[in-house]
Amino acid sequence: MNDDPEDFFPKYKEELVKIASETDIPEAVKRSVTAYRVNILKVFKSFPDSLQLAEEVRRIKEYSINHIKELVEEACESFERNKASCYLAKTAKEANEIVGDLVGSGKLVVKAKSMVTEEIGLREYLQELGNEVWETDLGELIIQLAGERPTHLIYPSIHMTRERVAKLFKEKLGVEVEPDISKLVATARRFLRDKLVKADVGISGANAVAADSGSILTIENESNIRLSTALPPKYIAVTGVEKIVPKLRDALTVLEATWRFIGYPAPSYVNMIFSASKTGDIENTVTYGAQGPKEMHVVLVDNGRIEVAKHPVLKESLYCLKCGACMFECPIFTLVAGNYGDKYPGGIGLIWSYFTGGNKERITSMLYACALCYRCKERCPLKIDTPRMITTLRSMLVKEGYVPPQVREIAEETLEANEKILEELEKNIQKNERK
Numbered sequence: 047m048n049d050d051p052e053d054f055f056p057k058y059k060e061e062l063v064k065i066a067s068e069t070d071i072p073e074a075v076k077r078s079v080t081a082y083r084v085n086i087l088k089v090f091k092s093f094p095d096s097l098q099l100a101e102e103v104r105r106i107k108e109y110s111i112n113h114i115k116e117l118v119e120e121a122c123e124s125f126e127r128n129k130a131s132c133y134l135a136k137t138a139k140e141a142n143e144i145v146g147d148l149v150g151s152g153k154l155v156v157k158a159k160s161m162v163t164e165e166i167g168l169r170e171y172l173q174e175l176g177n178e179v180w181e182t183d184l185g186e187l188i189i190q191l192a193g194e195r196p197t198h199l200i201y202p203s204i205h206m207t208r209e210r211v212a213k214l215f216k217e218k219l220g221v222e223v224e225p226d227i228s229k230l231v232a233t234a235r236r237f238l239r240d241k242l243v244k245a246d247v248g249i250s251g252a253n254a255v256a257a258d259s260g261s262i263l264t265i266e267n268e269s270n271i272r273l274s275t276a277l278p279p280k281y282i283a284v285t286g287v288e289k290i291v292p293k294l295r296d297a298l299t300v301l302e303a304t305w306r307f308i309g310y311p312a313p314s315y316v317n318m319i320f321s322a323s324k325t326g327d328i329e330n331t332v333t334y335g336a337q338g339p340k341e342m343h344v345v346l347v348d349n350g351r352i353e354v355a356k357h358p359v360l361k362e363s364l365y366c367l368k369c370g371a372c373m374f375e376c377p378i379f380t381l382v383a384g385n386y387g388d389k390y391p392g393g394i395g396l397i398w399s400y401f402t403g404g405n406k407e408r409i410t411s412m413l414y415a416c417a418l419c420y421r422c423k424e425r426c427p428l429k430i431d432t433p434r435m436i437t438t439l440r441s442m443l444v445k446e447g448y449v450p451p452q453v454r455e456i457a458e459e460t461l462e463a464n465e466k467i468l469e470e471l472e473k474n475i476q477k478n479e480r481k
């Protein structure tokens with residue numbers, strides 16, 4: 047990555063044009079956008095109260111982000127009460143080290159999809175420690191095999207056609223399979239089933255965390271989260287502190303709005319995990335380690351969130367449900383997918399990338415790729431004002447010295463023109479005074 051924004055901006059523009067015109071990404075995204083529009087209409091038809099539900103979630107998130115520190119404390123106390131260990135990681139490095147200590151080396155680790163683990167680079171970190179780590183969500187597995195980053199918050203491999211997935215499975219798994227979606231899914235099932243059964247450690251993220259009861263809530267369709275969190279003897283949840291809400295019923299409300307705006311009338315599963323598996327069947331004595339994990343650990347990741355929660359404009363980004371709806375409306379995203387993004391994809395992803403330690407040169411260039419069309423805000427269930435945050439972040443980065451050369455040229459030309467106008471005005475005033 048080039049560190050000089052003067053060089054980076056034109057290169058980035060070239061990259062975007064190339065992706066939009068020379069790859070099958072726009073076609074792959076077009077197929078997904080078409081499917082999303084059909085799905086979301088069906089959801090609204092079946093559940094006409096979806097917008098009211100989203101308003102309620104906005105209120106829950108506003109309260110939660112305003113009380114983020116207290117909720118972290120309360121959640122940790124509740125997890126400990128449930129006999130799960132709880133850790134607050136200030137940075138990405140700290141989070142990786144905590145999980146690394148819990149996992150050790152030489153282990154087989156299965157992971158459910160989680161953007162926070164992408165943010166901190168957990169899979170790569172655990173691999174460096176000598177572990178075998180597998181993503182168990184199909185989209186994430188595809189991305190892992192391709193050696194790429196997720197390009198959408200919900201559909202990480204949205205930019206790939208079935209033909210490309212078949213080619214990838216042949217190259218990386220050594221399995222010849224037709225580009226038929228159900229055959230591709232069956233291939234992944236066979237491969238992952240073996241890993242899930244043998245795994246030493248299971249890792250997941252969370253869609254919401256309830257502070258009052260100390261619970262991790264997740265939504266899924268594939269059943270890979272159930273299996274990753276229930277089969278291995280050790281379970282580790284890694285999640286951002288912004289996912290914590292005060293009560294279990296708030297968490298359920300957040301989940302319902304999330305799946306509806308992802309475009310599901312109902313997901314296949316909702317999981318709620320309060321502790322490691324336990325039984326009281328012999329002498330009514332609670333003993334941990336029944337059929338599921340013997341241990342549960344929760345790593346709450348700060349990595350810039352608690353600081354950004356104090357920012358008057360950018361704090362709104364923490365309300366994000368990561369439903370990905372805004373990306374399907376974004377004219378830039380639909381052409382280049384997650385290449386419009388850094389650690390996180392899309393417009394909202396730029397704000398997230400900034401405060402979680404993304405590449406500022408890349409983020410700056412992308413901020414100016416935004417057309418400020420406001421379609422993302424319209425589509426967002428919580429009406430998160432991403433365009434406003436984008437303009438605020440542009441100004442913040444200008445103060446930090448990150449200005450794309452074209453913008454600098456325009457600003458300099460404007461200043462020069464303004465100076466000339468001022469000079470002329472001054473001359474005219476002096477002339478008039480002499481008369």
Ligand code: SF4
Pocket residue numbers: 199365366367368369370371372373394425426427428429430432
């Ligand atoms: S900004 Fe809104 S629409 Fe976009 S992912 Fe977040 S909650 Fe969903």
